[in-house]
Amino acid sequence: MNKTVFLGALTVAGLAAGIAGAATLDDVKARGKLNCGVTTGLVGFAAPDANGEWTGFDVGICRAVAAAVLGDPKAVEFVPTTGKTRFTALASGEVDLLARNTTWTFSRDVDLKFTFIGINYYDGQGFMVPKALGVSSAKELDGATVCIQTGTTTELNLADYFRKNNMNYEPVPIETNAEAQQQFLAGACDVYTTDASGLAATRATFENPADYVLLPEIISKEPLGPLVRHGDDEWADINMWTLNALISAEELGVTSANAADMAAAPGNNPEINRLLGTEGSLGAMFGLSDDWAKNAILAGGNYGELFEKNIGENTPIGLARGLNAQWTEGGLIYSPPFR
Amino acid sequence: MTTFTDPPAESFKLSMLVYDTRYRSITFQILALVAVLLLFGWLTMNTAQNLNDLGKEPSFGFLGESAGYDINQRLIDYSSQSTHLRAAFVGLLNTLLVAAMGCATATVIGVIVGVLRLSGNWLVARLMTVYVEIFRNVPVLMWIVLCMAILIEAMPAPSAFRGDNPDATMKLFDTIAITNRGVYIPEPLFSRSLGNLHIGTAFDISINLLAILFVLGVSLWIARDITRRANAKQEATGLRPRTWHTRLAVIVLPTAILLAFLGFHLGYPELKGFNFAGGTYMRNSLIALWLALSLYTAAFIAEIVRAGILAISTGQTEAAAALGLRGNRIMSLVVLPQAMRVIIPPLISQYLNLTKNSSLAIAVGYMDITGTLMGITLNQTGRELETVLLGMLVYLTISLIISGVMNWYNNRVKLVER
Numbered sequence: 001m002n003k004t005v006f007l008g009a010l011t012v013a014g015l016a017a018g019i020a021g022a023a024t025l026d027d028v029k030a031r032g033k034l035n036c037g038v039t040t041g042l043v044g045f046a047a048p049d050a051n052g053e054w055t056g057f058d059v060g061i062c063r064a065v066a067a068a069v070l071g072d073p074k075a076v077e078f079v080p081t082t083g084k085t086r087f088t089a090l091a092s093g094e095v096d097l098l099a100r101n102t103t104w105t106f107s108r109d110v111d112l113k114f115t116f117i118g119i120n121y122y123d124g125q126g127f128m129v130p131k132a133l134g135v136s137s138a139k140e141l142d143g144a145t146v147c148i149q150t151g152t153t154t155e156l157n158l159a160d161y162f163r164k165n166n167m168n169y170e171p172v173p174i175e176t177n178a179e180a181q182q183q184f185l186a187g188a189c190d191v192y193t194t195d196a197s198g199l200a201a202t203r204a205t206f207e208n209p210a211d212y213v214l215l216p217e218i219i220s221k222e223p224l225g226p227l228v229r230h231g232d233d234e235w236a237d238i239n240m241w242t243l244n245a246l247i248s249a250e251e252l253g254v255t256s257a258n259a260a261d262m263a264a265a266p267g268n269n270p271e272i273n274r275l276l277g278t279e280g281s282l283g284a285m286f287g288l289s290d291d292w293a294k295n296a297i298l299a300g301g302n303y304g305e306l307f308e309k310n311i312g313e314n315t316p317i318g319l320a321r322g323l324n325a326q327w328t329e330g331g332l333i334y335s336p337p338f339r
Numbered sequence: 340m341t342t343f344t345d346p347p348a349e350s351f352k353l354s355m356l357v358y359d360t361r362y363r364s365i366t367f368q369i370l371a372l373v374a375v376l377l378l379f380g381w382l383t384m385n386t387a388q389n390l391n392d393l394g395k396e397p398s399f400g401f402l403g404e405s406a407g408y409d410i411n412q413r414l415i416d417y418s419s420q421s422t423h424l425r426a427a428f429v430g431l432l433n434t435l436l437v438a439a440m441g442c443a444t445a446t447v448i449g450v451i452v453g454v455l456r457l458s459g460n461w462l463v464a465r466l467m468t469v470y471v472e473i474f475r476n477v478p479v480l481m482w483i484v485l486c487m488a489i490l491i492e493a494m495p496a497p498s499a500f501r502g503d504n505p506d507a508t509m510k511l512f513d514t515i516a517i518t519n520r521g522v523y524i525p526e527p528l529f530s531r532s533l534g535n536l537h538i539g540t541a542f543d544i545s546i547n548l549l550a551i552l553f554v555l556g557v558s559l560w561i562a563r564d565i566t567r568r569a570n571a572k573q574e575a576t577g578l579r580p581r582t583w584h585t586r587l588a589v590i591v592l593p594t595a596i597l598l599a600f601l602g603f604h605l606g607y608p609e610l611k612g613f614n615f616a617g618g619t620y621m622r623n624s625l626i627a628l629w630l631a632l633s634l635y636t637a638a639f640i641a642e643i644v645r646a647g648i649l650a651i652s653t654g655q656t657e658a659a660a661a662l663g664l665r666g667n668r669i670m671s672l673v674v675l676p677q678a679m680r681v682i683i684p685p686l687i688s689q690y691l692n693l694t695k696n697s698s699l700a701i702a703v704g705y706m707d708i709t710g711t712l713m714g715i716t717l718n719q720t721g722r723e724l725e726t727v728l729l730g731m732l733v734y735l736t737i738s739l740i741i742s743g744v745m746n747w748y749n750n751r752v753k754l755v756e757r
C-alpha cells in the first residue's frame with residue numbers, strides 16, 4: 001500500500017516538476033530537437049504523409065523554427081494534440097511551440113497565459129452540409145444536428161450564433177477531426193462546423209467532395225496562429241520573427257530556390273541582406289546564428305511557398321489567398337521591418 | 340524456600356525502537372508516515388510554485404462564470420448562458436444516469452449469464468462461457484467505440500424516414516424510431532400538472548413525478564407488509580394464504596388512479612425538419628456507453644454469481660431436494676440467500692468499476708462530468724488543477740456512496756452466524 005502511494009506520488013511529482021523553466025531556447029538547444037504541437041491530422045495543415053513524414057502549412061512553421069534555432073528542419077518532434085489537449089500540452093512544457101490552427105483570443109492570451117506569435121492564417125468559422133440536404137444558408141439550420149470539435153472556439157461561436165438567431169440545434173461533441181468526418185459522412189450529423197480552412201481541408205479528403213457544400217455564412221473571426229507560453233519573451237521573439245522572416249521573404253522575393261544564392265552573393269537591397277544575415281547581425285541579438293532566417297526560408301520556402309504547396313489553389317484543398325495575401329496584394333499578411 | 344527477585348528494571352534505549360519487536364513496527368510506520376507527508380508537502384509546494392510561475396494561482400472563481408457552450412443531453416435546465424458549475428451538474432447527472440442504467444442492466448444480464456453458465460445444457464453453458472471470455476478480455480473502451488460505430492454505420496439516418504416511400508420506417512406500431520443519431524421512444528406526458536417544486540433558485544422538480552414516486556413507494560411498502568403477514572400466518576398455521584392478487588392490486592391500482600387523474604398519455608416521436616421531435620430521445624452516445632458498460636461489467640458479474648452459487652455445497656441442494664423443495668424454491672430459499680454473502684462484496688467493486696469506467700464517455704461524446712467539468716470547462720478556462728481535483732472529488736464521493744449503500748445492504752442480507 002505504502003509502496004503504491006509512493007510510486008503514485010513520484011509520478012505526480014514528475015509531472016509537477018516537469019513544467020519547464022523560462023529558458024526554452026536553451027532547453028531546445030540542449031535537447032537538439034524542437035517539440036512542436038500539431039493536430040492529430042488535418043491534411044494540408046498538419047498530417048503525416050505516406051512515408052510517415054509530417055507535412056503541412058502548420059508543420060512548415062515548426063520546421064522553420066527548428067531550422068532557425070537548430071539549423072535542421074528535420075530536428076522536430078511532432079506531438080499530435082486534440083483541441084482539448086493542446087493547451088495542457090503547451091502549458092506543461094510538453095511542447096515548446098503549438099502550431100495547430102489555434103485561434104488567437106483574449107482569454108487564451110490573458111487567462112490561459114499564452115503568447116501568440118503572430119497570425120499565419122486569417123480564417124472564420126463556416127458550415128459544411130451535404131448537398132442533398134438542400135440547405136443554402138446557415139439561417140435554415142434550425143433544429144439541425146451539428147458535429148463540433150470540443151475545446152474549440154468554434155463550439156462557443158456556434159452556441160452564440162444559434163442563440164442570436166433564435167434557433168435550436170443538437171450539438172454532437174467530438175474530439176478529433178477524423179471522428180467528426182466519420183459521423184458527418186454517415187449522416188449522424190447534418191452539419192459539420194469548424195474553421196472554413198479546416199472544412200475545405202476535410203472536404204478535400206472525402207471520396208466525393210462535390211456532394212458537400214460550404215454555406216456562405218462565415219460566423220466568426222478566427223485568426224489562426226502559433227503560440228508559446230507566457231513568461232519567456234526571448235523564445236516568443238524567436239518564433240515571432242521566424243514567422244515574420246517567412247512573410248518578409250515572400251514580400252522581398254526571397255524563396256527557397258534563390259535564398260542560398262542571395263546569401264552567397266549579397267545584392268544591394270539592405271533589408272534582404274539583413275534578413276539573410278549578410279549585413280548586420282540580427283540573429284546574434286537573440287542568441288541564434290546570423291543565417292537563422294536563411295535556414296528558416298530554406299526549410300520549406302517563404303510564406304507564399306508554404307501556402308501554395310500545402311493549401312493553395314493548386315492543391316486538392318484549393319484555398320485562395322484572399323485575406324492571406326501580402327498587404328501589397330490587398331491582403332492582411334504583413335511583417336514588421338527587419339532592421 | 341524461594342527468593343523472589345525483581346526483574347531488572349527495564350531502561351528504555353533508543354536502539355530498542357529498531358531492535359525491539361514491540362516498538363519496531365510502530366517506528367517504521369511513523370517513519371513512513373512522515374516520509375509520505377513530506378513528499379505530499381513538497382508536491383503541493385512544488386505545484387503551487389509552478390502554478391505561480393505560470394501566473395495561474397489556483398482559484399475556483401471560474402465556476403461562477405457563464406459556460407458559453409451547449410450540452411446536448413440535459414436532465415436539468417441549462418443553456419450556454421448558465422454557469423460552469425451548472426454545466427458540471429448537468430455532467431454529474433449524466434454520469435449518474437449512465438451509471439445507474441449500467442449497473443441495473445449489468446446485474447440482470449450478469450445474473451442470467453452466471454446462472455446459465457451452470458446450466459446442464461452443454462450448448463447454453465458453452466455459449467455463456469464464450470460471452471464471458473469475449474467481453475471481459477477486451478478493454479471496455481473498444482466495446483464502447485465498437486457499439487458507437489455500429490450504431491452510426493448500421494442504423495438509418497433520419498433523412499431515410501422521409502418521403503412517400505421511405506427506406507426506413509418506425510418500429511413497433513410507429514412508436515419507436517431507431518436512427519443513427521439515437522433512438523426515440525414514446526415519452527410520458529401529463530395533461531394536468533401539479534406544478535414544480537423549486538429547490539432554491541437553481542432546481543425545479545416536477546411534483547407529478549414526486550407524487551407518483553410517493554404513491555408507488557407507499558404501495559410497495561403495504562405490499563411488503565401483506566407478504567410479511569402471510570409469512571407469519573404460514574409459520575403459525577402451516578397454511579399460506581393466497582396474496583398475489585391483493586398485492587398486485589395494492590401496487591397497481593393507486594398508481595393507475597393517480598396517473599389517470601394526472602391525465603397521463605404518451606407522446607410519440609415524429610419526423611420534423613432535420614430530426615425527429617417529441618418522444619424521449621436516447622442519444623447514440625448514451626446507448627453505446629450504456630450497452631458497452633453493461634455487457635462488459637455483466638461478464639464479471641456473471642463470474643461472481645457463478646462463484647457464489649458454486650460456493651454453496653451440493654449437499655445443501657440435495658438436502659433441500661430431499662425435503663421435497665422444488666428447483667426454483669431451492670434456489671430462492673436455500674442457495675441464493677447463502678450465495679448472496681459471497682456475491683455482494685465483489686459486486687460492490689463491479690458497480691464502482693462501472694461508474695468509474697463511465698468516464699470513458701468522451702470517446703463517444705457523451706457529456707458526463709469528464710466531458711463537461713474536466714473537458715470543455717477545463718479547456719475553455721485553462722483551470723486544469725482545479726477541475727481535475729473537483730472531478731476526482733466527485734468520483735470519490737459517488738464511489739463512497741455506492742459502497743456505503745451496498746455495505747448497508749450486505750449487512751442486511753448476510754447470514755447471522757454464531
Ligand SMILES: N[C@@H](CCC(=O)N[C@@H](CS)C(=O)NCC(=O)O)C(=O)O
Pocket residue numbers: 038039040041042081082083100101102103149151152153154175176177178194195197198199222224
Ligand atoms: N480555431 C479553432 C478550432 C481549431 C480546430 O480544432 N480545428 C480543427 C479543424 S479545422 C482541427 O485542427 N482538427 C484536427 C484534429 O482533430 O486534430 C480553435 O482554435 O479553437
